[in-house]
Amino acid sequence: MDVTMDGTRHQRRGNTRQRIQDVALELFAEQGYEKTSLREIAERLDVTKAALYYHFKTKEEILASVFDDLTRPIEELIEWGQQQPHTLETKREIVRRYSEALASATPLFRFMQENQATVRELRIGDTFKDRMKGLRDVLIDPDAELVDQVRCVSAIFTLHAGMFVLQDLEGDPDKKRQAVMDVALDLVTQADRGSAGRS
Amino acid sequence: MDVTMDGTRHQRRGNTRQRIQDVALELFAEQGYEKTSLREIAERLDVTKAALYYHFKTKEEILASVFDDLTRPIEELIEWGQQQPHTLETKREIVRRYSEALASATPLFRFMQENQATVRELRIGDTFKDRMKGLRDVLIDPDAELVDQVRCVSAIFTLHAGMFVLQDLEGDPDKKRQAVMDVALDLVTQADRGSAGRS
Amino acid sequence: MDVTMDGTRHQRRGNTRQRIQDVALELFAEQGYEKTSLREIAERLDVTKAALYYHFKTKEEILASVFDDLTRPIEELIEWGQQQPHTLETKREIVRRYSEALASATPLFRFMQENQATVRELRIGDTFKDRMKGLRDVLIDPDAELVDQVRCVSAIFTLHAGMFVLQDLEGDPDKKRQAVMDVALDLVTQADRGSAGRS
């Protein structure tokens, strides 16, 4: 009900909650969680700090709500992955979809990446860790050689890194994203070949 | 014999500076930079906050001094790399040495990884970024295909990730480290093969 | 009725800002700007330091706001003076009105006089200097002999001095103020006669 038919969030009138989330994420990603004060968020929205507390119980809850909203696709992806057969093609599909999911919530993931120490102590810290583990387990064959397990983790990290580090590498952004995904796909493919060879 | 006859404690010798650095790094890595207060550092050393300021001008400077001390090997590695021919073997040697360097300053790198948002605003942020670029440029052949460039960056990130994410993967630590390095070596090797094929 | 039924105190109405200004000026004048801490101001008002920061951005701003409020009459006096003909009677009127203005903001001027070194580094320092120059230029005939220019400056300073130094001279305060003004008036009159004689 907070979502209109075309999938965008409503702008009806009581859109303040949404605006808070947007600005908060923007600032969290830009400056970090600790260095972003509620005063700053409030000022940028031209409301009072107290108004934030009308919509959210705590600062942490603002972040949590953003996190929950924006990572649902990934949760779903993992659930989907768990129900698929552990074939190479499944894994490659997961990599593809994960890359997409990352791209559609770049600021949040940038934030998560750059504020790990902070996030760890927050409620969402555990949730995130669990999700990462879920993703890993869906890619990794537990019987596989250690190297191949590492390759899968490496694939995930390559996707993450691709979002930020490659910003300052010259070249067409789309081509870069494609290249990043190619490397990631390569890694899971090699990992799978290893497993296959052994079995 | 840290206690004199009259019962007062004495930290004997001018090792306080060093002890501050040690405790600070420990806490920074554990809780993050912002969440670690000077009070906490001081208390753990059983000195007053003011004592910290005798040895360091600011909180930031404590971190900077630790960083400078602990990353010198990496600086040297990059310098060394720049003077070597851009052969595959050179690159593989760099990966090996970099892995070692990371291992011998794990807490610092864990800190850097988990506090990127904070570090970015600090003096060491730029230094670190420069160093990463240096490392990248020493591994990457600028004429190489984009995929191969990504492979090199991915190799570095694999090493980083290896330090932390793999902690919660079962298995012998040494073997894990070896596996991580194997993947990284593989990545630069593949990257080189790509360049070679083209040329 | 500053106390509600449940015994908690209430400063009723939004007069806190004003009360802060009053107490601050009182303490600044009494002890100097630097020696007056925000803790002291807050304690005397029975609020927390943080409450001061709700109403003013910095310690300096508290002073600035007091200054702005209390010196407006002088600003207006100078503006008025600039639009009058440069006659002796105008100048005498300025002296009279300036004396009044000083009297009605004695604590502030006492403060300005006794904290010049501090004030110089503050935002209001420049404003004050400008205002003093404005006043001077309205009294002084730029073509006048140096002695006569000095006489005008001396007149202003006599008024200032009168507020403080004469406190410990015996006698009726009103008569003293009158005497001070007479001397100041005398000085500008003599200064004017000098100019007149020359022209």
Next chain:
Amino acid sequence: MDVTMDGTRHQRRGNTRQRIQDVALELFAEQGYEKTSLREIAERLDVTKAALYYHFKTKEEILASVFDDLTRPIEELIEWGQQQPHTLETKREIVRRYSEALASATPLFRFMQENQATVRELRIGDTFKDRMKGLRDVLIDPDAELVDQVRCVSAIFTLHAGMFVLQDLEGDPDKKRQAVMDVALDLVTQADRGSAGRS
């Protein structure tokens, strides 16, 4: 014994005490007493703070010693004045000599003028106030009209003001000093004429 035959202070070797006084006064005058820290003084002398404590018991004592050294001429002037007959010529001589005394210790007097609030709470505060009173009593005829008493005080203040305010008035410094003194002399002369007329 700390003074060489030609009256200048010794530079023998143990000149540190003197250097401390010089630098301290310079900084006190420039920035004010409170805003000048011992660290700053020590740094500028390239010694440690502890060294200052070898030569002086407290920060206040540094200032006190400078004050004592530099205001001795004025003390003597007052003593001299008290032993002279209360004639106009005596008074004029006092004005002249006081002007000279001021000129030869400008930084100190600038400091005293601009840090009254601070000085008031210091040991030298009372001493200074007493001296000012002494000077006043030597100029003022206690039976004189109030206006004439004010004129004398005004004369002193004119001399003080002359040192600072007139800095930003254009013209040859020597001529300005002369003009200031002329006005001061005028004031005491007029004051005397008043007394004379009455008597």
Next chain:
DNA sequence: CATGAATGAGCTTTCATTCAT
């Protein structure tokens, strides 16, 4: 649906001062 006013806890930093060596 939001604000105005305030708080309590905490922060980084600075200062004058001390004292064993």
Next chain:
DNA sequence: CATGAATGAAAGCTCATTCAT
């Protein structure tokens, strides 16, 4: 004659949070 190391106290300031209106 001076330093190296440290302290206790306090400063200005910021923050997340609360609550009556």
